[in-house]
Structures are given as C-alpha cells and as structure tokens.
Amino acid sequence: MITYEKRAGKAGGWKRTFAALLAALMMMSLLAACSKGSDQGGAETRVLRIGTLYGGPSDEVWFRQQYTDSYELLNSDIEIQIVSAIDWNKQRFDTGEEQQQIDPYEELTKMLTGDNPVDVLIVDYTYLRRLVQDNLLQQLDPLIQRDKFDLEDFVPTVLEGIKSVGDNNLYALAPTFSSNALFYNKKLFNEAGVTPPTDNMFWPEIFDLAKRVSRGEGQERIFGLSFNRWIGDPYYDMQYTYAAPLQLKVFDDNGEKMTVNSPLWERVWTSMADLHKNDIVPTWEDLGNAWEVKDGEQPNPFAGDPFISGKVAMVTADYGYITELQAAAEYASQNANFQAPDWDVVTLPQHEEAPGIGSSTYLNSLTAINAKAQNPDDAWDYVKFINGKDWAKLKSRSMYELSARKEFLKPPAGLSFNLDAFTTLKPVPPSTTDTDKIYRNNPNLWQVESIGRTKFQEVIDDKKSVKDALAEWETEGNAILQNKGNSNTDVEAPVIPFDDAVVID
Missing domain, CATH: 3.40.190.10 (Periplasmic binding protein-like II)
Structure with missing residues (x-):
C-alpha cells in the first residue's frame, strides 16, 4: 500500500528531475545561441x-x-x-x-x-x-x-x-x-641658368648644383640646399641625413675605441663644412628678420620655411611635405603678394659607396x-x-x-x-652593432657625440682644420670610452632639433 507521504515523495522527485532536465536543455540552447552569435559558424572563439x-x-x-x-x-x-x-x-x-x-x-x-x-x-x-x-x-x-x-x-x-x-x-x-626625396624650385634654377637635378644623382653632383644656383648677398641671398625644411643643426644634418647610408661608426662594436680619424670621415666633414663656409646652406642667422611684419603688410605664415619662401633652391623632405606645399599654393591664390614655389621632386642623392640606399x-x-x-x-x-x-x-x-x-x-x-x-631607394640596412647595449654599459657616451658636434662647429668657424678636429675628437672620445664609470659634467648635452625628434606612430 502506497501512503500519501510516499506518493508525495515520488511526485517531488519527479518534479526535481524534470526541473533539472529543463534547466540543462535551456543551458544547451543558450550556449548554442552564444556560439552562433559569436562566430556565426559554430566554432569556438x-x-x-x-x-x-x-x-x-x-x-x-x-x-x-x-x-x-x-x-x-x-x-x-x-x-x-x-x-x-x-x-x-x-x-x-x-x-x-x-x-x-x-x-x-x-x-x-x-x-x-x-x-x-x-x-x-x-x-x-x-x-x-x-x-x-x-x-x-x-x-x-x-x-x-x-x-x-x-x-x-x-x-x-x-x-x-x-x-x-x-x-x-x-x-x-x-x-x-x-621616405624622403629632393624637392627643387624650378624658377630659381631657370633664373640661375642651371639645369635642375634629376633622379639617381650622387651627392657631389648635387653639391655642385647647389653652389652654382646660390647667389646674392645678405637678406637677398639665395641658398642652394637645405638638409631639412627647417634650419637644422649642421652636425645632425651631416650624421643622419647626409652620411647615414655610409654607416660610419663613431666607435667600435665594443664601445672601447674611437673610429672617427679616417679618410672617409675626413671626406664627409670636409664636404659638409665647405657648404657652410661658402654659404650654400642657410643657418638661423641667415633667416634674419624673416618673421618681421612691416607696416601695411600681412604676416607670412610660411616665413620660417626657406624653401617655400623662395630662399632655398633644393631641400630634402618627406612625402608629407607635399601637404604644406599645397597649403602654400592655396595661400598664394588668395594673396597677390605671396608667390608659392613651382616645384618638382627627384630621388634623394646617393653615395657611390652605397648606391641605391636612401638616408630616410x-x-x-x-x-x-x-x-x-x-x-x-x-x-x-x-x-x-x-x-x-x-x-x-x-x-x-x-x-x-x-x-x-x-x-x-x-x-x-x-x-x-x-x-x-x-619609391626608388632602399632603406639603410640595420646596424650590426648593438648600439643600445653599448650606451647602457656606458651611459656617458652622449658626451662623445657632444664633442663631435663642438669640433665640427669649430671647423665651420675656421678655428680648426678637419684633420685636427677629427684627431682631437678621437683622443677626447677615447678618454671617455676608457673611463666608463665617471661622468663629465663640463660637457653640455646634445641638442636635437625639434623637426628631427623621434615620433612614434
């Protein structure tokens, strides 16, 4: 005989079983729906x-x-x-x-x-x-x-x-x-009677064109070449724009000995110093009062850009510079007193020792x-x-x-x-030297670069010959390389031009 309590117990067990089965079915349906919604193919993420x-x-x-x-x-x-x-x-x-x-x-x-x-x-x-x-x-x-x-x-x-x-x-x-390329002002070359640059030229050829197209004195001076669209640091321009494809080393792979006192270093320094001594490339002083606005005149928004302002015949710049040249053309269309450059562009000059390589x-x-x-x-x-x-x-x-x-x-x-x-020139191959490691082992190495910058400026100012400046750089640099643990507070930290700062994109 089945009592009420037994019947109730059996009924309660059946209900619990049914509820569990129902919950399981609902969970399976939910998981299937989630899986379908996530990848629409039934596969797991x-x-x-x-x-x-x-x-x-x-x-x-x-x-x-x-x-x-x-x-x-x-x-x-x-x-x-x-x-x-x-x-x-x-x-x-x-x-x-x-x-x-x-x-x-x-x-x-x-x-x-x-x-x-x-x-x-x-x-x-x-x-x-x-x-x-x-x-x-x-x-x-x-x-x-x-x-x-x-x-x-x-x-x-x-x-x-x-x-x-x-x-x-x-x-x-x-x-x-x-990449960078060489922009040139057609009008300035025509006025000087000089044939404009072409693709795949070498640096000595460009330096020769720059000298031939340069003319005038003082505020009327036309410069042949600028290594960046802003007036930069001569040492930085030399090391990282001009000489980069040559992969010249300041010190050896172990950071123990200077390597700057060599014929190739001497040639690089001589070529660059000659451009500055002969006013082929502009300096901050050459811009003078470019930003000065005279009575009755509108301010020139491109006063700080010597190429757009018609003061430089050639400039190395990246592809993004085109947007600035477009802006200059638009400004000129609205201002009769401003003339935008008529320009074109050729490949960045190359070194005979590193053909097909672009510095930027x-x-x-x-x-x-x-x-x-x-x-x-x-x-x-x-x-x-x-x-x-x-x-x-x-x-x-x-x-x-x-x-x-x-x-x-x-x-x-x-x-x-x-x-x-x-699109023509290949990048400079990565260095075989772990420069980061050398600088970590000798954190005072920035002083070596600072010495080089100072010596190069002394060459430009005719205070030293290139040969003497490189020999002194070698001697003073070796002293720092051999004295890894001590710092020299008398040497100023190098100044990196704003336009050449590292940008992470």
Whole structure:
C-alpha cells in the first residue's frame, strides 16, 4: 500500500528531475545561441596575440584603431589580445638606473619565447635582421607561394629592403613605408641658368648644383640646399641625413675605441663644412628678420620655411611635405603678394659607396609571425589582411606614409610630380652593432657625440682644420670610452632639433 507521504515523495522527485532536465536543455540552447552569435559558424572563439615593442593601457585604443579593429570586425570568431614587450608606464615611473638596464631586444625575445608567446609581431626594421638571425620569425615565402598571395604589385624598394636582411627571403611584410626625396624650385634654377637635378644623382653632383644656383648677398641671398625644411643643426644634418647610408661608426662594436680619424670621415666633414663656409646652406642667422611684419603688410605664415619662401633652391623632405606645399599654393591664390614655389621632386642623392640606399627610407609596421606562434594559421591570415589590397586602399588616403602597393600610389588630386622619387631607394640596412647595449654599459657616451658636434662647429668657424678636429675628437672620445664609470659634467648635452625628434606612430 502506497501512503500519501510516499506518493508525495515520488511526485517531488519527479518534479526535481524534470526541473533539472529543463534547466540543462535551456543551458544547451543558450550556449548554442552564444556560439552562433559569436562566430556565426559554430566554432569556438580563437585568440590571436599581437605583440609590439612599446605600449601600454593608454595606447591600446589607438593601436587597435590603427591595426586591428577592421580585421576584428570581419572576423568575429577572433579575439585579439595586444601585448607590449615594454610598458610605457613602467618606463615612465622607473628611475633612470632601472630604465638603463632594460634591453629592448631582450624584452622582444621574452615576448616571442615565453610561456604565452605572441602570434604576430609588429616590429621596427631596426630589429629585423637580429630576429631573423636568431630564428625567432617564421619564413613567409612558403606561405606566400602556397596561397598565391600577390606581391607583384608591391613596391620593389619595400620587398628588397626586407629581403636584404633575410638572406633574400621574406620574414615580414610592410603595408606602408615612408621616405624622403629632393624637392627643387624650378624658377630659381631657370633664373640661375642651371639645369635642375634629376633622379639617381650622387651627392657631389648635387653639391655642385647647389653652389652654382646660390647667389646674392645678405637678406637677398639665395641658398642652394637645405638638409631639412627647417634650419637644422649642421652636425645632425651631416650624421643622419647626409652620411647615414655610409654607416660610419663613431666607435667600435665594443664601445672601447674611437673610429672617427679616417679618410672617409675626413671626406664627409670636409664636404659638409665647405657648404657652410661658402654659404650654400642657410643657418638661423641667415633667416634674419624673416618673421618681421612691416607696416601695411600681412604676416607670412610660411616665413620660417626657406624653401617655400623662395630662399632655398633644393631641400630634402618627406612625402608629407607635399601637404604644406599645397597649403602654400592655396595661400598664394588668395594673396597677390605671396608667390608659392613651382616645384618638382627627384630621388634623394646617393653615395657611390652605397648606391641605391636612401638616408630616410623607413619600412613602417613590419608584420611578422612568431616562429613559436600558438595560432600560426590566424597569424598568417592577419598578415595577409594587413598587407592586402583592401587595407592598402584605406591607407592610400594618408599623406604621411606611402602604400607599399603601387596600385594605390597616386599623387593627390590636382597635382602632378615625380612620385617615383619616393619609391626608388632602399632603406639603410640595420646596424650590426648593438648600439643600445653599448650606451647602457656606458651611459656617458652622449658626451662623445657632444664633442663631435663642438669640433665640427669649430671647423665651420675656421678655428680648426678637419684633420685636427677629427684627431682631437678621437683622443677626447677615447678618454671617455676608457673611463666608463665617471661622468663629465663640463660637457653640455646634445641638442636635437625639434623637426628631427623621434615620433612614434
């Protein structure tokens, strides 16, 4: 006989069982709906870790807008994690001593080989050679051939620059690049009766043109050449604009001995000093009262730019300078008293010792796959996307970087100029010397550069010969290299011109 209590117990158990089954069915439906909504294909969300050298929480939004948002939008089953080898905040709050101990390349290596390595690396060209030599990156050539990824449209300069540090193989791709070229004022050359520069000239030829087109005295002086659009530091112009492709070393690979007292250093210093001594390149003093506004005259918004103001016949500048020249033309159309330059552009001059190399060609946003990537398939898909035609079309709107795909390299509307001048020269190969490490081991090395700057100015001022100045630089520099632990407070820190400051984009 079944009592009421037994019947009630059986009924309660059945109800509990039914409730559990119902909850399980609802949970399964919810999970299925979530899975379908997340990737619309039923697959689980996959993680793609993208690494960069420097970064931090405050930079992540910008980084995602620049590099990953569009890819993530088209691939809802991918969760992108941004990882930085060096946190800007840590650098900001660490003491100077702690900062000096950080080895950027070592931090990159940790990010690539640690317990949770990144899949993709967006890296600077400076480190590419070492990363390849240390077998930290996956070779892309087999993947490119397998998927028939189109590289025919890539600017040869970009591919050749990457291959040159990878034994003629591709270990990265760059969707954009930047470069400098030589702008010249057609009117000033016509007035001087001098043939304008052409592509693929060498520096001695450009120096000769600059001397021939220079003329006038005082405030009426026309200068032949400027190494940047602003009046810069002569030493900096020499080291980093003129001589960079020669890869001259101030000291040896161990930072123990100066290497500046040589025939090539002497030739570089002599050539540059000669330009300054003969007023071929302008200085701040030469600008004089360029900003002075006389009664009844409108202020000239381009007074600080000697090329636009018609005071310099040739200037080296990057692609972004075109926007300023456009602005000058627009201003001239509204102001009868102002005349914008009639200009064109040719390749940056080269050195015979380093043909085909430009001093200011940079490969931007190199994308590489970690040799130990946890998600290599999605890593390659991302690299293809960011170096593909759709991405190139978006980036082609920029006036501050150039698309690596020729299809999207077009002059801005209404302009016609020699665009090939920006796409011909390869970047300076990364140095084989770990300069960062040398400076960490000897933090007083900035004094060596400061001595060189002082000696060069003494040469320009005719206080010393080039030979004597280099010999003194060698002697005084060796004293600092051999005295690593002591600082010299009598030497002033070098001044870096604002226009040449490092910009992280």
